[in-house]
Amino acid sequence: MRFVLPLLLVLCCLMALLPGCEPKEDLLTTDSSAALEFDRDTIKFDTVFVSVGSVTKRLWVYNRNSRAVKVEEIGIQSRPGITFSLLIDGDASTIVRDITIRGKDSLLVLVRATIDPTPNDEKPFLVENDLRFRTNGNDQQVKVVSYGQNAYFHNGETLKGNMVWKADKPHVIYNYALVDSLSTLTIEPGARIYSHAGAFLVVAGSLRINPNYRPTGELKPDDRNIVRFQGDRREALYTETPGQWGGLEFEASSHDNVIRFTEIKNASFGLLIFNPYNRQPRPKVTVENTVIKNISSAKLAFASDGLALEGAGILGLSGDFSVRNTLLTNCGEFAVWGVQGGVYEFDYCTIANYTPEFRRETPSVLLSDGIKINGVLRPAVAPRFTMRNSIVWSSSFLNEDELIFVNGEQYASNISISNSVLRTKLYTAGPLSQAKNGNILNPVEGPNYLFKSTPSRFRGKMYSYELDTLSPASNKGVPLPGLTIDLLNRPRNPTTPDIGAYERKTP
Incomplete structure (x- = not known):
């Protein structure tokens, strides 16, 4: 037993000299080929009423690499007449920097758009932009498409x-x-x-x-x-x-x-x-x-x-x-x-x-x-x-x-x-x-x-x-004064109209 304590001391010293061990998925890679993947290539907003904003859209970002990557910048530029905002890990901004995604892990990005009035009154107008990701000097984009309407x-x-x-x-x-x-x-x-x-x-x-x-x-x-x-x-x-x-x-x-x-x-x-x-x-x-x-x-x-x-x-x-x-x-x-x-x-x-x-x-x-x-x-x-x-x-x-x-x-x-x-x-x-x-x-x-x-x-x-063609309601009504059309403005049969809102079309 008198050798146990010295042996433990030697082992502790050896362990102190060994390099630290991190899980592989936490180790950063700086390889420019370590690209991200996305659950879609385009984020589409349905028609957004101007000055009101849109619902929030989700984008999942995947790191398929075995090692972690640091996303140097995620950003989207607002343009005249439209304002975008991002919500990433609880932070709301148009640009977020230095986000780490562990190996084989993912990141959720929330995107919202607000469109200002334009002279185009009646027809919806198209607004396009890019959501940009820079990782190890590698640039990637996801298109953002919005339709605005006054x-x-x-x-x-x-x-x-x-x-x-x-x-x-x-x-x-x-x-x-x-x-x-x-x-x-x-x-x-x-x-x-x-x-x-x-x-x-x-x-x-x-x-x-x-x-x-x-x-x-x-x-x-x-x-x-x-x-x-x-x-x-x-x-x-x-x-x-x-x-x-x-x-x-x-x-x-x-x-x-x-x-x-x-x-x-x-x-x-x-x-x-x-x-x-x-x-x-x-x-x-x-x-x-x-x-x-x-x-x-x-x-x-x-x-x-x-x-x-x-x-x-x-x-x-x-x-x-x-x-x-x-x-x-x-x-x-x-x-x-x-x-x-x-x-x-x-x-x-x-x-x-x-x-x-x-x-x-x-x-x-x-x-x-x-x-x-x-x-x-x-x-x-x-x-x-x-x-x-x-x-x-x-x-x-x-x-x-x-x-x-x-x-x-x-x-x-x-x-x-x-x-x-x-x-x-x-x-x-x-x-x-x-x-x-x-x-x-x-x-x-x-x-x-x-x-x-x-x-x-x-x-x-x-x-x-x-x-339906053989509906029991066909031709079972009686003419009503002043009511000569159906819901779709089709003429009613003047002697034996159909029952219900629709008059069946004749061939």
Whole structure:
């Protein structure tokens, strides 16, 4: 044992003289051939509204070498009219220096762009730049491509007088835009309205969308004269994503509202009349040749009135709706929800509430004569419901009844449905039976499908609710005075029109 201690001392001295051992992946290489690799060669931003900025894009940078490399500089130059910013390892800058990437490791670079206004008003303009990497004297680039577009911005704005929203530039709403109670907002054909998360267009006065537009021929779904409302996220991922913004809200003082040749999509609700105390005369909204789709039906809270309601494509609290040649689809809770009175008129409408984005357990159409405000049940006010030449349908296996009238026996005389296709088991018999007046109840689909392409038949994203060749809704309508065109401005059959928003094209 007397030799153990001297031996340990000798070993310690020898170890002190040995060179330090580092993991191979931490050892730096200065070889100029030690290039980086990237998960893409181009960072593409979808259209960025000027002065607002874009979403953040990610770029993964890989060091495939066995040894570490020191990136001497990562940078991107801002140009006149555009500002870029980088976020690397928590540092925000346009240039970052001396970043070490271990062997066989990676680095995440975040890129953001802000574009300033230019004289180019309507068309998007292209802005290109390079994200540069210098490693051991070796320069590499990743292209950065952005499309910018000028816009009119409405941030918590109150609109007074007779205002016109032109179609020369998009309109972007932040928080809200409020049409004053003594004012009228007219929206021109082809206008594009993009709303930020949670933003609303609130109408205390009058809203008139495409009030005088008269198309001269058949419209295509992407017709440039259609007014379109959607969220302000422009990436392809958000093209058909529900719940990105609030919706269009009409206050108790609102009046003379007309919505024509319009698309409203990707909102929490589509059209809301908020008149919970049944103020007279009730607000009215006339809707023609419109598509309302991808409605998340997120719960809406009205703190001042103690109300919490799910959204809907069309939601009325003591309000009147006249709806013609209109499609409602992919509404997460209700396509139509009316409470405490109101008049609901649907002519040549298709409520095809297929909901591939949601697990829906509610009926597509729900009407009730009562409502609770601050926990107190308000006096019942019977709604009036009229439907002609329309479709109420879905593929929901959870719901055999897509049409419900709460306390309907109390206002049965106010309900009139004729020449319509309905999915209902509840109203095949009894005092509210709809097995009359030319209605078609619960037709068996296949081989005579109602529609051309639905989520139950086609798993893609593009669905068509035009009638299938052998649809049971074909030529089962009756002519309605003054309604001679369909949603796409095609002429209706003058003697035996089709049921629903679309008239089937003849060969």
